[in-house]
Amino acid sequence: MRFIEAIRSALGAIMTNTLRSLLTMLGIVIGVAAVIAMVAIGAGARNLVDSQIRSLGANLAIVTPGNVTQGGARLGAGAASSLTDDDAQAMRREVDGVVAAAPFVQGLTQVVSGGSNWATRIYGIDLDWFDAREWDVASGRGFDAEEIRRGDIVVILGETVARNLFGEEDPIDRTVRVRNVPFRVIGVMAPKGQSAFGQDQDDVIFVPLDAGRRRVIGRNYARDGSVGSIFVKFANEEDIEPGIALMTDLLRQRHRITGDQENDFSIRNLTEIANTATASANTLSLLLAAVAAVSLLVGGIGIMNIMLVSVTERTREIGLRLAVGARPRDILSQFLIEATTLSTIGGMIGVGLGVGAAYFVASLAGWPSLVSMNAVLVAVGFSAMVGIFFGFYPAQRAARLDPIEALRRD
Amino acid sequence: MALIETRGLRRVYNLDAGRVVALDHVDLDVENGDFLAVMGPSGSGKSTFMNLVGCLDRPTSGHYSLGGTTVERLDANGLAHLRNREIGFVFQQFNLLPRLDALANVELPMIYAGIDRKHRRERAIHALERVGLTDRARHRPMQLSGGQQQRVAIARALVNNPSLLLADEPTGALDSKTAEEILGLFQELNREGTTVVLVTHDADVGRHAGRLVRFKDGRVTEDSRQTPVLVPLAEAAE
Numbered sequence: 001m002r003f004i005e006a007i008r009s010a011l012g013a014i015m016t017n018t019l020r021s022l023l024t025m026l027g028i029v030i031g032v033a034a035v036i037a038m039v040a041i042g043a044g045a046r047n048l049v050d051s052q053i054r055s056l057g058a059n060l061a062i063v064t065p066g067n068v069t070q071g072g073a074r075l076g077a078g079a080a081s082s083l084t085d086d087d088a089q090a091m092r093r094e095v096d097g098v099v100a101a102a103p104f105v106q107g108l109t110q111v112v113s114g115g116s117n118w119a120t121r122i123y124g125i126d127l128d129w130f131d132a133r134e135w136d137v138a139s140g141r142g143f144d145a146e147e148i149r150r151g152d153i154v155v156i157l158g159e160t161v162a163r164n165l166f167g168e169e170d171p172i173d174r175t176v177r178v179r180n181v182p183f184r185v186i187g188v189m190a191p192k193g194q195s196a197f198g199q200d201q202d203d204v205i206f207v208p209l210d211a212g213r214r215r216v217i218g219r220n221y222a223r224d225g226s227v228g229s230i231f232v233k234f235a236n237e238e239d240i241e242p243g244i245a246l247m248t249d250l251l252r253q254r255h256r257i258t259g260d261q262e263n264d265f266s267i268r269n270l271t272e273i274a275n276t277a278t279a280s281a282n283t284l285s286l287l288l289a290a291v292a293a294v295s296l297l298v299g300g301i302g303i304m305n306i307m308l309v310s311v312t313e314r315t316r317e318i319g320l321r322l323a324v325g326a327r328p329r330d331i332l333s334q335f336l337i338e339a340t341t342l343s344t345i346g347g348m349i350g351v352g353l354g355v356g357a358a359y360f361v362a363s364l365a366g367w368p369s370l371v372s373m374n375a376v377l378v379a380v381g382f383s384a385m386v387g388i389f390f391g392f393y394p395a396q397r398a399a400r401l402d403p404i405e406a407l408r409r410d
Numbered sequence: 411m412a413l414i415e416t417r418g419l420r421r422v423y424n425l426d427a428g429r430v431v432a433l434d435h436v437d438l439d440v441e442n443g444d445f446l447a448v449m450g451p452s453g454s455g456k457s458t459f460m461n462l463v464g465c466l467d468r469p470t471s472g473h474y475s476l477g478g479t480t481v482e483r484l485d486a487n488g489l490a491h492l493r494n495r496e497i498g499f500v501f502q503q504f505n506l507l508p509r510l511d512a513l514a515n516v517e518l519p520m521i522y523a524g525i526d527r528k529h530r531r532e533r534a535i536h537a538l539e540r541v542g543l544t545d546r547a548r549h550r551p552m553q554l555s556g557g558q559q560q561r562v563a564i565a566r567a568l569v570n571n572p573s574l575l576l577a578d579e580p581t582g583a584l585d586s587k588t589a590e591e592i593l594g595l596f597q598e599l600n601r602e603g604t605t606v607v608l609v610t611h612d613a614d615v616g617r618h619a620g621r622l623v624r625f626k627d628g629r630v631t632e633d634s635r636q637t638p639v640l641v642p643l644a645e646a647a648e
Contacts, residue, residue: 005521016509320505323466324519324566325494327487403466407505 003337010338013310014345024306025346027299028386032347032379035292036354036371039285041361043370046281050274055192055201057134059237060270061244063087063230063251066263082264084225085126085209087254091232092128095246097239102128103209103227107217111205112177113165120161121204122178124212132231140172140187143208151210155183158204159191176205181215183207232267240269296382299346300390307339307394318398319406332399339391340384347383351376411478413573413605414440414463418472421458432458434628435472440607442573445600445638447619448609455628457578460609464497464576465489477573494522498567500577504559506551512538512562513547519570537565541595557588564595568604575599577608581615593618594641 014021065082088103105124110117123129126148130136137156147154155176162171171185192201207216209227232247234240244267251265252258311318318331326334355371362368421433433455440446450456461467462474465481468489474481477496484492493499498519506515516534525533538544541561551559560580567575577596581589597618600606608619616622617639624632 002524005527012509316505317507320507321518321522322490323464323493323499323505325490325522325570327490327522329487330522404461407466407501 006334006337007341009334010341013338014342020306021342024302025299025342025349027295027302028343028346028383029299029350029353031292031295031299032350032383033354033357034295035288035379036351036375037357037361038288039375040354040358040371041365042281042284042288043372044358044362044367045365046278047370048367049277049281056270057132057231057233058271059234059240060132061232061234061240061247061267062270063091063232063247063265063267065229066265082255083227083230085227086225087251088126088227088230090250090254091230091247094250095232095243097234097236097243098232099235100128100132100231100233102126102132102231102233103229104129104231105209105212105217105228107212109178109216111161111165113171113174116165118161118164120158122212122216123204123206124209124217125206126209128233129206129231132233135192136190137187138190139170140185142187143206148208148210151208151214153181153183153211153215154186154208156187156189156206157185158189158206159202160200161203161205162188178205178207178216183211237271240271244269296386299383300343300386303339303343303387304390304394306342307335307391308397310338311335311394311398314398315401315406315409318401319403319409322401322403323407328399331401332395335395335398336388336391339395340387343387343391344380344384347380350383351379354379412439413442413444413477414438414607415475416462416472417474419459419462419469419474420471421455421462421467422470431628433462433469436628436630438623438630438633440605442605443600443603445597445606445618445620446608447616447622448607448625449611449613449616449622450625451611454625456609456611456625458628459625460576460578460607463574463607464499465492490522494519495570496573498564498570498572498575500560500563500567500575500580502579502582504551504556504563504583506559506562506566508551511548511550512543512554512565515551515562516566516569518566523570533569534565537569538562540568540599541565555588556584557591560584560588560592561595564592564599568599573605575604575606577606579610579612580608581610581612589615590641597638597641 063083083103085103088101092098092101103126107122108119109122110119125143127143127145130142138159140156142156143154146152155178157165157171157176165171165176166174171188174185175182176185177183189202189204189206194200232243234243247267248263252263255264257263321331355376358371416436416438419433419436419438420431423430423432436459448456448459458467462469463476465476465484466489469482472482476492479492479496481489481492507518510518513531513534516537517530520530520533535544535547538547541564543558543561543565546554546558546562551562554562575596580596581592584592593615596606596608606619608615610616617636618641620635620638622632622634622636623630
């Protein structure tokens with residue numbers, strides 16, 4: 001019997017018992033739908049988290065001041081500014097693979113322009129900072145070396161701040177007041193969107209490090225040359241681990257920390273955080289695959305069950321087919337194709353449902369849904385294989401029937 | 411050479427209760443064009459004989475050839491091929507597939523003969539013509555009377571132009587009038603040259619054949635020519 005005809009005949013048999021066939025497929029449908037949806041949603045979520053974390057900048061480590069003990073009381077991280085400009089310069093100079101070390105100070109402030117004002121985060125930065133964060137100026141210009149050195153009162157606005165203070169107008173060369181200090185706007189940053197923690201990264205203004213330290217933020221940075229944190233950017237991902245070790249030694253030495261004294265700073269590898277997030281997403285995918293395998297297994301057993309019932313019910317049909325000239329292998333392939341058709345249709349319905357669910361969830365959550373063609377092909381192929389595997393035993397039982405016995409059966 | 415030739419045909423079943431000799435040393439020739447009625451009470455071996463002649467089973471010992479082919483040497487695929495090409499079965503319970511219409515049921519043996527769709531359709535229509543059922547081609551078995559169902563089954567048996575039509579109690583599930591029509595159809599097909607072997611326990615049915623073979627305890631006890639009771643043509647054609 002030709003293949004196409006076998007499939008047509010299998011479809012006929014499946015359609016004779018539509019409800020039963022649908023119920024039989026259900027295990028496969030649910031399994032495949034779950035896999036497709038979860039893989040797509042997972043990929044979408046991972047993609048989002050990934051791009052948010054990477055939006056900090058690639059191959060980045062951050063040095064923050066650590067806990068300090070003052071008169072017996074341990075103060076929290078960042079309570080004291082143990083880091084300085086010189087630390088940053090030393091790291092840039094002495095640690096291999098460091099391409100930028102950007103010290104900065106930060107604080108919260110009110111920005112005023114004419115009649116409008118806006119509360120935002122202010123960063124005092126140096127020349128390396130935008131390089132480290134891989135962030136560009138969209139209009140106007142960035143700071144030049146002289147402005148940084150002198151601590152000029154010039155400002156670059158984040159996109160959100162520019163929009164809230166100036167609307168559609170061009171803010172370049174306008175003046176904004178921060179703590180009554182008039183800053184001239186020289187640029188507006190390109191929008192960067194939300195951070196991994198849901199913060200609007202564009203709700204920010206930038207001033208030269210010294211201007212921020214002296215005129216605006218002040219309080220914690222009383223000691224001359226002290227900074228809040230330092231972004232350190234490496235040339236390659238492989239440089240980060242050894243670089244952090246070197247930086248730790250260097251800072252301990254510079255801060256005169258000896259023996260088993262605790263560090264007064266901490267260094268975090270941001271790329272590693274991103275990789276950890278990716279790795280946990282991969283673990284999740286593996287878990288999903290395991291769940292999928294179990295549900296396909298259950299679906300396959302359902303198919304085997306119903307095929308055994310079908311073989312018993314259709315014993316006379318099998319006997320008749322054998323009598324009119326079907327060979328055992330014709331019977332085998334007939335039932336095998338029937339089981340495979342059943343499971344493949346189930347798989348395709350599952351793909352449809354899964355894709356639908358993925359788009360639905362993605363549109364609710366507001367991230368891109370990534371239905372991968374590979375996942376679809378693997379799911380359909382896998383369900384076909386489930387049909388062949390679990391259909392084989394019933395089909396073989398059908399093929400081994402004795403025609404005389406089979407014809408006599410009621 | 412005879413169409414069917416059996417020499418010392420023997421079939422022994424090894425059952426839990428012991429060995430049962432169902433057929434014991436049967437020598438029988440059936441010529442091309444014969445209309446043979448095989449009769450006997452249940453347990454006489456006539457069903458075993460039919461299964462062997464129909465290539466559904468193989469003898470324990472002895473020889474059987476059908477149209478020159480030595481059957482006991484064939485494997486399962488060889489038997490299937492022979493059943494497909496040389497034998498048309500007609501059963502008491504018709505054995506039509508309920509989800510297929512009459513035409514598709516008649517096409518079934520040709521699927522296993524590897525005939526393409528177009529030719530299958532043509533030949534199936536022709537076979538339904540021969541049994542007088544062209545107007546019922548698209549009906550399913552459930553929509554047909556018993557007599558019509560048996561006609562569809564006969565069309566299915568004829569469609570591969572077999573040399574032997576093998577009928578097992580073909581009128582057992584029909585009322586006497588319909589039974590007469592079906593027997594008339596067999597007589598008509600026989601006149602056109604088809605060899606018919608009809609297995610029955612009913613003496614009335616047996617009288618329609620030109621030759622009568624009686625089985626008892628696995629042996630042939632009677633083999634005689636007789637003048638068949640003819641069904642009038644008009645009635646058969648109805």
